[in-house]
Amino acid sequence: MSLEEGNTPLIKTSTFGGNFLAKFEGANPTGSFKDRGMSVAVSNASNLGYRAVMAASTGNTAASAAAYAARAGMRSFIILPKGKIALGKLAQSVLYGAEVIEVEGNFDEGLEAVLNVHKTNGTVYPLNSFNPWRLEGQKTLAFEVVESVGVPDTVVVPVGNAGNIYAIWKGFVELTQVGLTERVPRMIGVQAEGASPIARAVLEGREIPEFTESPETIASAIRIGKPVNWPRAMRAIRESNGTAVVVTDEEILLAQTEMARREGLGVEPASAATLAGYVKLLKLGVVSKEELVVGVFTGHSLKDPDSMMRAGTRRFLVPPSEVLKLVEGELRVGR
């Protein structure tokens, strides 16, 4: 089951003061990296004879599951935390014809509901990131990076449920195992201040994260208090000599506008966390200007129109006859 996901652009940036490449996952068919894993997982569900799939989601898993289920001719049940989903993502689930079940609760509670259905009713295939097939699909990002630029020094990934950072690391590790490469990049995870159990555990040198009951951040795709894949993510970070970094919502929103206005690349807030993290890591000296860093920009800006509007810009309302005067006036005062 494929929509020709993957093979996303690896774009050189020039304005952040380092050797920084952006892997633009927003170019996937539904606008996020989730498509890489969904292709494999829905193919597996189809091979096993399932007629319905299910996923709890902060939005992108839902959009992707709904699209691939549609392609496979299956029904999809999507569990969303009510009122906490970016508009573009919700609209995608509607368009692809998913059955949208909103719950009064957060993502973590939605996930428990999926596990409950999975345990008691075996006819609905669960597509959350504990599903190993999704991680197998997501690891292909590492293969593409190596094909384009070889093994980078460092890879920066935003961390929510923590499957992706592990999957990408696994991809790099497997390339060494088959003898195609000789080393694995440092994996650095970025989390938002209000949802940072893994990053804080890494930075404080603890083995086990302290979970957050009510995670809060503008970056809804990484607004997760109890990441299911935390042991795998911590392993990827530890074994690659990586680390983690925590960014604030202000830093995320600033990074989102800077990415758009300096590099022309529109990314959603969870992805902007990658740039915010990179800028902070440069400042702290954790990464150097010379080292080759790949930032994973997990989702497209169109996913979240509200966050784009928050960027703000100069807007005018004038009669058509006044436009010339206005433009000339603006050109005189400069930006």
Ligand SMILES: *Cc1c(COP(=O)(O)O)cnc(C)c1O
């Ligand atoms: C799902 C998602 C993440 C987080 O990925 P995990 O595998 O849950 O850590 C980050 N950014 C975007 C845009 C996502 O959709």
